[in-house]
Amino acid sequence: MKNKEIQMGRMWKYFVEATAEIIEEEGFDKITIRKVADKAGYNSATLYNYFSEVSHLIFFASMKFFKPYTDEVAIYMERGKNSLEKYLLAWECFCKHSFQNPQIFHAVFNMDLGEHPKKMLEHYYNVYPNDLINIPEELKPALFERNMSKRGRSLVELAAKDGYIKESNIDAINELTNLVWQGMFTNILNNRKLYTPEEATNITLKYIKEIVLREKVFQF
Structure with a gap:
C-alpha cells in the first residue's frame, strides 16, 4: 500500500472515530460536520475530502x-x-x-x-x-x-x-x-x-x- 493510501485511511478513521465519540458523549442530534472536524483536529474542508455528507459519517460511526x-x-x-x-x-x-x-x-x-x-x-x-x-x-x-x-x-x-x-x-x-x-x-x-x-x-x-x-x- 502506498504512503498516500495509508495516510488517507488513517484520516478516514480519525473522522469516523471522532463521530463515534460525539455519539457516545452527546448523542446523534449533536453531530455536525464542523464539530466532527474540530474533534478530529482538522477543518471542515479537509473532512469533505473524505465524506460528502454527514449521513455517511453517522453510518460509519454507527457501525463502530x-x-x-x-x-x-x-x-x-x-x-x-x-x-x-x-x-x-x-x-x-x-x-x-x-x-x-x-x-x-x-x-x-x-x-x-x-x-x-x-x-x-x-x-x-x-x-x-x-x-x-x-x-x-x-x-x-x-x-x-x-x-x-x-x-x-x-x-x-x-x-x-x-x-x-x-x-x-x-x-x-x-x-x-x-x-x-x-x-x-x-x-x-x-x-x-x-x-x-x-x-x-x-x-x-x-x-x-x-x-x-x-x-x-x-x-x-
Missing part, C-alpha cells in the same frame, strides 16, 4: 457500535441444531440488539445514504476486518447486505435448501417477517409504544415464529 451484535449473533446461531433453528435464533439476536439500540440500527439499515450503500458496508469491513473474526460463513452474506429484505433471505434460502421450508414460501416468509420487525422497530424508534426491549423482542419473535413455523415442511 455494531460489533456487539455481530459477535453475539454468531453465538446465538451456534445453539441451533439446524438451519431453521439458526434462522430463528438470528432473528432473536437481531431483535434484541435493534430494540436496545434503535438509533444505531436506524443509521445502519434505514437512513438515506444516497447511492451505493452496499459499497459503504464493504468499505467499512475492509477498513475494520477484525470485525469479521469468528463470524460464521453462512452469516457473512447477510452482514454485507444493508437491504433488510435481501439480508434475511440468504438464511431463509438455507432453511429451504435443507428441506425445512418450501421453496415457494421463501418470498412470503422473508417479506412477512421483515414487515413484523419493521412495524415494531418503527414504534420503538419513534416512542409510539412503551415496550421494554425485552418485551418488544418477545412480541416480535412470537409473530415471526408463527409465520415461519406455519409455513415449514415438518416439525424438527
Whole structure:
C-alpha cells in the first residue's frame, strides 16, 4: 500500500472515530460536520475530502457500535441444531440488539445514504476486518447486505435448501417477517409504544415464529 493510501485511511478513521465519540458523549442530534472536524483536529474542508455528507459519517460511526451484535449473533446461531433453528435464533439476536439500540440500527439499515450503500458496508469491513473474526460463513452474506429484505433471505434460502421450508414460501416468509420487525422497530424508534426491549423482542419473535413455523415442511 502506498504512503498516500495509508495516510488517507488513517484520516478516514480519525473522522469516523471522532463521530463515534460525539455519539457516545452527546448523542446523534449533536453531530455536525464542523464539530466532527474540530474533534478530529482538522477543518471542515479537509473532512469533505473524505465524506460528502454527514449521513455517511453517522453510518460509519454507527457501525463502530455494531460489533456487539455481530459477535453475539454468531453465538446465538451456534445453539441451533439446524438451519431453521439458526434462522430463528438470528432473528432473536437481531431483535434484541435493534430494540436496545434503535438509533444505531436506524443509521445502519434505514437512513438515506444516497447511492451505493452496499459499497459503504464493504468499505467499512475492509477498513475494520477484525470485525469479521469468528463470524460464521453462512452469516457473512447477510452482514454485507444493508437491504433488510435481501439480508434475511440468504438464511431463509438455507432453511429451504435443507428441506425445512418450501421453496415457494421463501418470498412470503422473508417479506412477512421483515414487515413484523419493521412495524415494531418503527414504534420503538419513534416512542409510539412503551415496550421494554425485552418485551418488544418477545412480541416480535412470537409473530415471526408463527409465520415461519406455519409455513415449514415438518416439525424438527
